Amino acid sequence: MDAFFASVEVRRRPELAGKPVIVGGTGNRGVVTSATYEARAYGVHSAMPTSRALRLCPTATVLPGDLALYGEVSRSVMALFRSITPLVEPLSLDEAFLDVSGAGRRLGDPVAIAEYIRARVFDEQGITCSVGVAPSKFVAKLASTRSKPDGLLVVRPAEVMEFLHPLPVGALWGVGAKTEEVLLRLGLRTVGDLAHVPVRTLQRAVGPAAGAHLHELAWGRDPRRVVPDEPDRSTGAEETFGTDVDDPAVVHRELLHLAERTAGRLRSTGVLARTVTLKVRFADFTTITRSRTLKVPTDVGQELYDTARALYDALGLERARIRLVGVRAEGLVDADGTARQLELGAREHGRRDAELAADRASRRFGAGAVRPATLLTRRSVPGAGPAGGPGTRR
DNA sequence: TCTGGGGTCCTGTAACCT
DNA sequence: TCTGAGGTTACAGGACCC
Numbered sequence: 001m002d003a004f005f006a007s008v009e010v011r012r013r014p015e016l017a018g019k020p021v022i023v024g025g026t027g028n029r030g031v032v033t034s035a036t037y038e039a040r041a042y043g044v045h046s047a048m049p050t051s052r053a054l055r056l057c058p059t060a061t062v063l064p065g066d067l068a069l070y071g072e073v074s075r076s077v078m079a080l081f082r083s084i085t086p087l088v089e090p091l092s093l094d095e096a097f098l099d100v101s102g103a104g105r106r107l108g109d110p111v112a113i114a115e116y117i118r119a120r121v122f123d124e125q126g127i128t129c130s131v132g133v134a135p136s137k138f139v140a141k142l143a144s145t146r147s148k149p150d151g152l153l154v155v156r157p158a159e160v161m162e163f164l165h166p167l168p169v170g171a172l173w174g175v176g177a178k179t180e181e182v183l184l185r186l187g188l189r190t191v192g193d194l195a196h197v198p199v200r201t202l203q204r205a206v207g208p209a210a211g212a213h214l215h216e217l218a219w220g221r222d223p224r225r226v227v228p229d230e231p232d233r234s235t236g237a238e239e240t241f242g243t244d245v246d247d248p249a250v251v252h253r254e255l256l257h258l259a260e261r262t263a264g265r266l267r268s269t270g271v272l273a274r275t276v277t278l279k280v281r282f283a284d285f286t287t288i289t290r291s292r293t294l295k296v297p298t299d300v301g302q303e304l305y306d307t308a309r310a311l312y313d314a315l316g317l318e319r320a321r322i323r324l325v326g327v328r329a330e331g332l333v334d335a336d337g338t339a340r341q342l343e344l345g346a347r348e349h350g351r352r353d354a355e356l357a358a359d360r361a362s363r364r365f366g367a368g369a370v371r372p373a374t375l376l377t378r379r380s381v382p383g384a385g386p387a388g389g390p391g392t393r394r
Numbered sequence: 395t396c397t398g399g400g401g402t403c404c405t406g407t408a409a410c411c412t
Numbered sequence: 413t414c415t416g417a418g419g420t421t422a423c424a425g426g427a428c429c430c
């Protein structure tokens with residue numbers, strides 16, 4: 001999809017069509033997550049602090065975003081893709097790889113399929129998308145980027161080199177700011193330059209794996225298949241405070257909140273986590289992580305919290321100024337295939353049953369209907385909150 | 395100017411096991 | 413009993429993507 005979040009907002013509010021619109025954090029520490037092409041004309045792009053974006057483009061409308069709505073649109077679009085081929089690999093909410101090598105008889109050649117997709121997405125969702133058609137995932141991805149917005153670019157097998165080699169190294173998928181800097185220092189400006197440098201040189205510069213990988217990509221070689229339905233490897237939640245925090249009690253409460261959120265997601269997807277990772281970002285933006293692997297995988301918020309809090313307390317911070325904390329669950333295993341460890345003397349109905357009951361209450365009465373008492377604030381007492389706040393849901 | 399939140403993958407080091 | 417080689421895993425950090 002082109003400028004996905006922003007496009008969905010414009011569809012919802014047609015009076016914004018043709019105007020600069022920014023979706024992103026509206027607080028003092030927000031960043032841009034999506035911007036219409038009208039806003040991009042002012043130099044606005046995603047990941048830029050909203051404050052800077054507004055300085056560049058003061059007339060822009062800034063909207064907080066509505067992930068639930070974008071998720072709905074995403075599901076509809078992915079369903080359309082799956083009606084074309086079962087080989088759909090979603091890359092994010094707004095993009096996916098489709099292997100259409102088997103769909104030709106029914107729907108025509110890949111170019112016809114691409115046009116069909118673009119038309120259907122526009123008819124059904126009222127937003128535009130761009131499609132790259134190529135013999136490999138990586139070239140298709142670059143082609144779709146090149147064709148944005150509202151475009152279609154076909155790179156046939158014989159055209160891959162002439163398409164690839166003039167591109168700047170930074171255009172390659174996997175080459176970010178740091179790697180680009182290293183490559184430019186070596187005098188490598190284009191993908192063609194990259195292709196003609198010995199692999200060993202590349203590997204010395206950016207590491208053995210990345211070096212070999214880049215060399216292959218520079219010659220258009222990308223054997224990765226389109227794989228549908230890969231299970232997540234980790235899930236987590238993190239939050240940047242509105243202003244830096246040095247009160248351990250505030251950090252502890254946030255950790256509980258994040259642990260509950262993460263555990264809820266584990267339960268809703270039917271997986272257990274073996275490893276808990278704590279993330280702390282300090283006022284100066286340095287970031288550390290600490291992790292611990294559990295004896296028994298879990299999906300219980302209280303256990304994630306206990307672990308995260310122990311990791312935090314072990315840091316022995318003396319009122320350090322904290323900007324962000326996060327809790328992440330890794331080493332995910334299928335809950336069905338994992339027998340729960342029976343502990344000697346453990347109560348039959350424990351914390352897990354309480355959290356499952358809270359899940360059911362949340363499904364009926366809205367997110368956060370039941371939660372730990374320490375997470376209740378005046379705002380969240382039913383009836384006391386602002387309209388639309390969590391406490392006012394029924 | 396001031397840097398979100400969701401992820402994936404790679405690398406170096408240390409510990410541990412055989 | 414000691415030593416070393418080699419593999420695996422845990423942990424921390426960092427680059428990158430949308």
